[in-house]
Amino acid sequence: MKKSNFRPSKGRPALPADERKSIIVPVKFDIDSYRQMMDKAITAGLNRSEYIRQISVKGKVVERLSPRDVKVIRDLQGIASNLNQIAKFVNAIIKGGATEDMFMRTWKEILENKVFVQNLIMKYRNEADSV
Incomplete structure (x- = not known):
C-alpha cells in the first residue's frame, strides 16, 4: 500500500551538512567594544552574526549596497x-x-x-x- 503525505513539511528545507553553519563560537565583549562592533555592523548593513563571521574569516567587511x-x-x-x-x-x-x-x-x-x-x-x- 502506498503512503501519502497529507501534511507536507513546513518551512525552509534543511541545508546539506557541508553548507550548514553548525559550530557556535561564543564571543565576549565589554560594553564599549560591543557598541563599537554593533555600530560597524549597522553601518555595513549586516546583522551581528554575519558581521562577526565576515570580519573573522575575510579580515574585512564589505558593505552592502544602499x-x-x-x-x-x-x-x-x-x-x-x-x-x-x-x-x-x-x-x-x-x-x-x-x-x-x-x-x-x-x-x-x-x-x-x-x-x-x-x-x-x-x-x-x-x-x-x-x-
Missing part, C-alpha cells in the same frame, strides 16, 4: 540598454542605406538620452547634498 546605490545601478543599466539600441539602429542605417527620417529619429533619441543622463546626475548630486 537602496540609493542599487537605484543608480539600475538607472545606469537602463542608459546602457538605450545606448546599445541606438548603436544597433545606427549600424542598421549605415548598412541598409539611410534616409533623413532615420537620422532625425536617431538624433532625437540621442538627445533624449543625454537629457535623461543630465537629469540623473543632478538628481543624485542633490540627494548626496541632502544626505
Whole structure:
C-alpha cells in the first residue's frame, strides 16, 4: 500500500551538512567594544552574526549596497540598454542605406538620452547634498 503525505513539511528545507553553519563560537565583549562592533555592523548593513563571521574569516567587511546605490545601478543599466539600441539602429542605417527620417529619429533619441543622463546626475548630486 502506498503512503501519502497529507501534511507536507513546513518551512525552509534543511541545508546539506557541508553548507550548514553548525559550530557556535561564543564571543565576549565589554560594553564599549560591543557598541563599537554593533555600530560597524549597522553601518555595513549586516546583522551581528554575519558581521562577526565576515570580519573573522575575510579580515574585512564589505558593505552592502544602499537602496540609493542599487537605484543608480539600475538607472545606469537602463542608459546602457538605450545606448546599445541606438548603436544597433545606427549600424542598421549605415548598412541598409539611410534616409533623413532615420537620422532625425536617431538624433532625437540621442538627445533624449543625454537629457535623461543630465537629469540623473543632478538628481543624485542633490540627494548626496541632502544626505
